[in-house]
Each structure stands twice: as structure tokens, then as C-alpha cells.
Amino acid sequence: MPAAINEALLPRGVGRLTRGWTIFILAMVAISALGWYAYIREFTEGMAVTGMRDVGTMGGATWGLYITFVVYFVGVSFAGITIAVVIRLFKLDHLRPLARMAEVLTVVSLVLGAIAIVADLGQPFRGMINLFRYARPQSPFFGTFTMVIAGYLFASLVYLWLTSRRDAAILAQRPSRLRWLHRIVAAGYADTPAERERHSRATFWLAISILPMLVVAHSTLGFVFGLQVGRPGWYSALQAPAFVVLAGVSGTGVLIILAAIVRRMMPRDVGLTTQVFAWLGRFMMLLLFVYVYFMVTELLTATYAGSEREVQVTREMLWGEYSWIFWSSVGLLVTPLIGLTVQSIRRSWSVPWLVASGIAVNLGAVGKRYLIAVPSQTHGQLLPYVDGSYWPTWVEFAVVASLLAFGALVIGVFMKVLPIVELEEAGDA
């Protein structure tokens, strides 16, 4: 007689659909649907329904909120896989509870980044085909779409799958409605010593090869802006490293938020201790220090003896149309930095404060990404065009909100399908 199906036998809340989770998923589906409606409007009526207009001749910006979030999402993915890889490479076992959620975060953010690019294209299918057909390796776009969207996403998916097989195999031994899915994910894994050895070797080399690709991939995204000599505000040697560092800041912030949610949701202790959050806090603090240093250096260089147009773009950011975004972003980055430094000196960490810092740095990062993309287009003209302006329409806000909701939806569903925190060695199941 087959064993009774009982989701309560599965660890980490897998398969158990609570009322709160169902309401959350329905809300995310509703927001995603609104985004789809907005995108259908954009696809059928054209980019005129967005706030984007041609640079110069129409006094607008062709890269707006979507590109802001492309850069943001890819940035979030950076910290996720970096932390996951570092945990495995350096055997930081006390941080192991973070590894799976960091991997999931990477895959989800990369998918969202790719969708945001599609949303930015008036004719997405034409864009997708022609990139594979004609892309020039001399262009940083080549690196962005081959290394980030194709290579990096694929490598992260492979990594996530391989590291999930053992847990799926454990879950597949328990009777549940998801057993068939766990068997597929486990793909024959039996946790023999030989398989463990192979797994350890495969993930080690995969991690080693992902790390340099991460830096190359993120740098190409920075180069998309940083190599444009004819666009004051973008042309800078600091763009690529600053991209990588701010990516680390925002991604670590999201990971802190996600880890806090998981800690609260789990019925028992899963190893997400205050020390784990403290490690994330220190990592974020270090990256914030580097980023603030880059930001000050960049501003000093641009304002001290910059060209006329360079100075104008910077002036617009500091005291003009974009000043409220700039100073808000600076506040949202510097305040958590001060708080993190104080906590680090006192060696006393508060998880709620870390979560608040995570939210703040992410809002600050979105603001900074917006300031990278937009002001140089509206106020950085080398040709004699009048200054332009850009503000997103409801369509863009709805699409971006739906992307965020879709990301939350996927992570929420993943948590009910596979353990978001790895199962421990000695029969955690």
C-alpha cells in the first residue's frame, strides 16, 4: 500500500501552501497582469505610450526606466552568485544557508534584466534576432548579451540545478504531490560517495570559471556607458568598476532582505543567525565605502576641470532637475553606511536595521542607475540641441512593478517547490 501523501513530511515548508503565501502569490499575479496589460499597450501602440523620446531632436531620452532596471537587475544578480560561489569555494560553512537563496536570486534577477531589455525594445523580436545575427564583438553590447544574458544566466542555471539535486533527491524519498518534480530535478542523484565527489569537483570548477566571467560581464555593462566618448557624463574609466561595486551593494541588500524574510517564515532555526547577517552587513559596508569613494572621485573630476557639457550634466545632477534624485540617493547610500560602520565598531548587529539598510541601499542604487542613464541624454548634448527632459509614464512604472512582482512570484513559488535553504548533511529532512 503506497504511503499517504503528506506535505508536512517535507522540510523547510516545501509543499505547504499557507493562507498568507496564497494571498501573496495572488497579489503578485495581479501586479504582473497589470504589467502585461501595460506592455501590450506599448507593443501595439508603440513607444509613444512611454515617456521615452529621441535624444536631441525630440528633447528626450531613449534609455529611461527600463534601462535603469536592466542595470539594477543585473547588478542584483552579481552579488547573489558571487556570494554563493565564494561560500562554496572558501568553504564558508556558517554562510551555507545563504547559498541557495543567493543562487535563486541571481537566476531570477538575470531573467528580469533580460525581460526589461525586451520591454525597452519597440520591436523586440527584430532586436533579439539581429543581435544574434549581426552583433559586433567590438561593441560592449556584444559582451553584455553574450556573457550576461546567455553565458552568465546559463552558467547560473547549471550551478543552481547541480547544487539542488541532492536536496531534490532527499525530498523525492518522501511521499508528496511534488514527488514527480523532485525526481526530475534530482535526475537520478543517489548521494553515493562517488557522486558527492563528482558534485564537489564539478561545482568547484564551475565556481572558479563563473567568477572571472562575472567581472567581465558586469564590466561590459559599465562599458556600454563608459566607452561613449560623445556623451558627457558617461565617458569615464570609473564606470565599469563603479558598476561592479554598486551591483555588489544592491545585491547584498536584496539578499539581506530575502534572508530576513526566510528566517521569519521558517518554522525552525535554519542557521540564518545574526552572525550570518553581520557578515552580509560587513560585506555591504566595505562595498559602500568603495562606492562612495568612486562617487566622490567622479564628481571631483567632473566639476574641477571638466568640459563645459560635462560640468552642465553634473550641475543638473547636483543642483538642477535631477538634484532631488541625486541627494536622495546619496542619503540612501550614506545613511546605511554610517549605521553599518557604527554597528561594525560596536560589534553589535541589529537584523531590522540591516533590513532597513538593505531597502535603503536598493532605493539609492535605483536612483544612481537612473542618474547614470538619463541626465546625460537630456543635458549632455554636444550638438546644439536644447536641453530635454524625461519622466516615465504609467506604462513604464507598471511594467517595472510587474517585473518586481514577477521576481517575487518566482522566488515565492521556488520556496514551495525546493528548499530555499539547503538541507543539512545529517538528514535534515
Added chain:
Amino acid sequence: MRKALTISMIAVGIALMVISYFGLTAPWGARGVANSNPRMQFAPLVFVVGVMMAFGSALVYEMLPDRFDRD
């Protein structure tokens, strides 16, 4: 068998990346509009396939059933 297949996949993947990047896409350093198109259409796709093949080798290494393993 396992190691041989894995190393072959990595080697073929890297070869595809190098050949497509330097040999099939638009030439480096060449001047003129005529040289702005790739020498072979979909050369960037070949590069992407190379990247995927190299990373996909991890799947072969880990998931190939033991009966193929004669190391």
C-alpha cells in the same frame, strides 16, 4: 568516458568562442562600412553556443550515468 566527454565539450566550446569571435564576426581593426557586418551571419550565436557548451560540460561531468564511466 566521462572525463573525455567533459574535456571535449570544454575544448569545442572554447574553440567555437575563439573562432566565432576572431574569425566569423565583423573583423577587428578593419576600416570601412563593408566590414561592419559579420563575415558569417549568426556568428554571435555561434559564440553563445560555445559559451553554453563550455559551461554545459559541468552537466555532462556530473550527470552522466556511472555505466559510461570507465575511468
